[in-house]
Amino acid sequence: MPAPLSLVRAVQPGGFARWVGAEVLALVAPPRCAACGEALGAAAERLCGDCRAELPWLRGARCPRCALPAPCGTCPAARAAFARAWAPVAHAGPARALVAQLKFQGVLAAADLMAAQIAAGAPAALLDDATLVPVPTHPARRRARGFDPAERLARALARRAGRPLSRCLRRRGPPARQVGAPRALRRAPGRVEVVARAPAPLRVALVDDVHTTGATLDACARALRRAGTAEVVALTYARALRRAGQRLVG
Ligand SMILES: [Zn+2]
Numbered sequence: 035m036p037a038p039l040s041l042v043r044a045v046q047p048g049g050f051a052r053w054v055g056a057e058v059l060a061l062v063a064p065p066r067c068a069a070c071g072e073a074l075g076a077a078a079e080r081l082c083g084d085c086r087a088e089l090p091w092l093r094g095a096r097c098p099r100c101a102l103p104a105p106c107g108t109c110p111a112a113r114a115a116f117a118r119a120w121a122p123v124a125h126a127g128p129a130r131a132l133v134a135q136l137k138f139q140g141v142l143a144a145a146d147l148m149a150a151q152i153a154a155g156a157p158a159a160l161l162d163d164a165t166l167v168p169v170p171t172h173p174a175r176r177r178a179r180g181f182d183p184a185e186r187l188a189r190a191l192a193r194r195a196g197r198p199l200s201r202c203l204r205r206r207g208p209p210a211r212q213v214g215a216p217r218a219l220r221r222a223p224g225r226v227e228v229v230a231r232a233p234a235p236l237r238v239a240l241v242d243d244v245h246t247t248g249a250t251l252d253a254c255a256r257a258l259r260r261a262g263t264a265e266v267v268a269l270t271y272a273r274a275l276r277r278a279g280q281r282l283v284g
């Protein structure tokens with residue numbers, strides 16, 4: 035499939051070569067598990083048996099605001115600009131590996147599998163009437179990678195859920211790394227600078243691979259609300275869970 039002109043223009047030579055390489059490899063290589071890379075017997079499958087069995091589904095009751103298992107205690111999304119959040123799996127085990135395959139390798143099979151699991155389980159109210167908006171990657175990082183992981187996931191979800199997609203958000207400022215940044219800085223308002231093109235869609239479901247602190251989702255939701263969106267919800271593939279002694283980042 036020829037690359038769309040906009041994509042050719044949008045990526046650096048190095049990123050484009052990597053993107054073409056990954057696409058060609060996907061056509062000629064034998065099917066492999068999208069999480070662990072193990073060779074698969076049947077081309078129709080996306081995950082090996084072990085990874086399928088170990089997917090950390092979030093099955094119990096959950097807080098509708100922050101998507102953590104209920105009760106969430108002091109809800110981290112109590113003052114968030116998004117009204118609801120949901121994810122099918124915890125950010126652990128094969129789910130974490132799938133996220134890494136999408137984020138760092140751009141594996142399309144991983145994006146489609148993640149989208150299928152979101153579409154199959156998401157509460158209908160979160161997708162009804164919603165325009166899907168990917169959480170934007172910083173332009174510098176997008177150029178370096180040659181693709182945008184959240185956009186790949188959002189496109190796959192738009193196809194599966196039959197919802198429109200809008201890339202109406204844009205990152206501004208330096209490409210701040212959330213991982214490793216001091217806690218105070220990560221949580222400081224304005225740390226993640228996002229702007230929305232107006233008029234923004236009336237109902238928006240933000241799409242990202244992982245929901246960690248929710249700071250990035252909140253920055254996106256605030257930008258959308260400023261640009262006219264009436265309601266914002268957040269759909270992510272994985273939810274990072276809080277554990278004693280462990281800090282959430284991102
Ligand atoms: Zn596997």
Ligand SMILES: [Zn+2]
Nearest residue numbers: 097100106109
């Ligand atoms: Zn909560």
